[in-house]
Amino acid sequence: MPKILITRNVGAEAMRLLKATRFELIVNPVDAEPSRAWVLEQIADPDVVAACIMHGQPSDRVDAEFLSHANKNLKVISTFSVGYDHIDVAAANARGIAVGHTPGVLSDAVADLTVMLVLMAMRRVEEGISLVKSGGWPQLPWAPFVMCGPGLGAPNLTIGFLGFGRIAECVVDRLLAFTNKSAPPRVLYTSSRAREDQAEIDAGFSSRWGVDVKRVEKDGLAEADIVIVLCALTPDTEGAVDAALLKKMKKTAVLVNAARGPIVNSDDLNAALDEGEIFGAALDVITGEPHIAPDHPLVLNKRCAVLPHMGSADYGTRNAMADLCVRNAIAGAEGRALPAEVRV
Template sequence: MGAPMARICITDAIPEAAVTTLRAAGHEVAVWDGDLPPGRSELLDLVAGADAVLTVLSDGVDEEFLDAAGPQLRIVANVAAGYNNIDLAACRARGVVVTNTPGVLFDATADIAFGLLLMVTRRLGEGERLIRAGRPWRYRTTFMLGHSIEGKTIGLIGAGQIGTAMARRCKAFGMTIAYADEHPMREPAAGELAATGMPLDELVAGCDVISLHCPLTEETRHILNAERIAAMRPGSYVINTARGACIDEEALAAALASGHLGGAGLDVYENEPQVHPALLGLENVVLLPHLGSATIETRTAMGDLAVENVLAVLAGRPAPSAV
């Protein structure tokens, strides 16, 4: 026999196939359908009485959230690889299973990270803004020169699935790969990519590009702080597709404005969706609205995995990707 009907809440739009699968299993499914994500009070009202909730990174799952849902809540399925929005201890104390969606979004996110690298080193964002603004231009041999990445060294802070996928892309473009010993790359990938591990401070000071791919924890919050940014090689670049709070944005903006850093490519922000005002007026920074895993194929796979987790837990089985 299957699991009895449960109330499942989905806090934001996800691919329809995932919703269809849940309903086909005989469950009651409530999906937030507002034009904007739910506010806090709307979120708490939505999850009241839920047996399972599919959440996104902007949903704070804390004691208040768990109280609003009620004691029957069995699983919080985060439709993301990260889960820094969830109070794991509070969920554990209540017997609520927490799951995420690893292993299905690393290529899509690495594509964005590598795209940001090309955009900022070759000044593609600047070039498009010039064209769209209708400013006069003509081809000249000294016009809007950027930098080649071939022969340069990229330093990865976080060399898991996403960091390793980024490294593969960089290696194909002739870059040398290094990573922080504190967040190492596994074999055999490290050997295949001829990647070198080094202490974090040495990595930051010695590489042409620093690319962040680590989870956000208390240890990695502002891991790229003002002191480390000041120690970076003059003219070097920062790429961040991890979490915004891994970087001290104020220190980053100051280093970009002063010319100490050559540029930055950011897909995530410390107080997302707000962007530090000092970044907005800088030409040497590329800003994207958290598009890391935003392909139809990837978001569909993420939704499918979240649904697998929910159906497993509701049926009394282990979740495929429990945190």
């Protein structure tokens, strides 16, 4: 009987979908990352026609070794993630294996967390929490502007995005519920290159939200009160937020990174915060994660909140990812088109 391999229990809802098929299931029996040897052994089983794999498990890396072990009947590899930097898609496709992933379903959860990070950075939440934890609250002297930060309700705010895809659009939807109604914000964003119909695209965005939206080159973001990093990590964007950009930014501006750590240069950000070149920062991602020590300068910096990459971590979202991951596998196993196939 043809089999589907699942390298990690993906939750009751998605497992139910799998159990309703005619396929036999091979499920990693422990609730932990399997060994690489176990994965390679299972993938060699000639009955395995589809495999659900996890981005978060290094054991599941789809490289030359993995593909050389894969049996000739394997039709689809479906990853529990949007990103597929752990999969050699071209090599898999060359062997007739389709690759599925889970785009779209994370946008709302990541946008929610991004807006929270904006508020945390503006309103000095890391500093406030640290004050309470260190026992400093009783000694905090009252003053009219003590612990104040810039607010989202300020007039004529400029909101800047490094990268302006689906998640960024969801962030704009949310932020406009907070911003000043009588002196509305404007939105600036970067993209990898200007389109021929750029003016038309920006007019479309502007009319959709009723505020001025405009593509700029990266340096244009220096005018922003809030800079939100939501682009993909590519050779072009690696280190895009560096000392040069941070020095040009407003002293009252905040930086949020909800995309990939290496887009922001950690040393440069820490220096900019210490020297008051920007007001604050909040990061869901950071270069070198998860190997971040408690004495990392940005972890110690009171003007910077560091979260352990939780952008998509809500139950509804992870269940939706599991659902799409499993449906990609079943479709591939049944020889149908994948609901969400990676095209490279």
